[in-house]
Amino acid sequence: MWGKKSWKDMVRGWAWQGFGVAIIAVFAGYALFGANGVLAWGEYSQRLSAHRIELAKLEKERDILRHRVDLVNPQQADPDMADELIRKELGLARPDEVIIPLD
Numbered sequence: 001m002w003g004k005k006s007w008k009d010m011v012r013g014w015a016w017q018g019f020g021v022a023i024i025a026v027f028a029g030y031a032l033f034g035a036n037g038v039l040a041w042g043e044y045s046q047r048l049s050a051h052r053i054e055l056a057k058l059e060k061e062r063d064i065l066r067h068r069v070d071l072v073n074p075q076q077a078d079p080d081m082a083d084e085l086i087r088k089e090l091g092l093a094r095p096d097e098v099i100i101p102l103d
Helices: 007-033 038-071 079-090
Strands: none
Touching: 007 038
């Protein structure tokens, strides 16, 4: 039977509806403004471009180091590179050389 509802039943129904709307609003707010929300995409794209620049620098440095490693390969070491490394590690210099400190 569909009779009149008391005001307590109506308030209780509105409370549940309000609670549901509030939960939906919270999730929508996080979807828009949260750390992984729609508005954070701009920051992510800026960070991505900065990381790509840093990656390019690191790849260039890696290529330089790879080249230096190839120069000291035990099967075919470059004499100039071997001489440079030995002098650097042992602190050796010939009597006719002039040493200019760069520090």
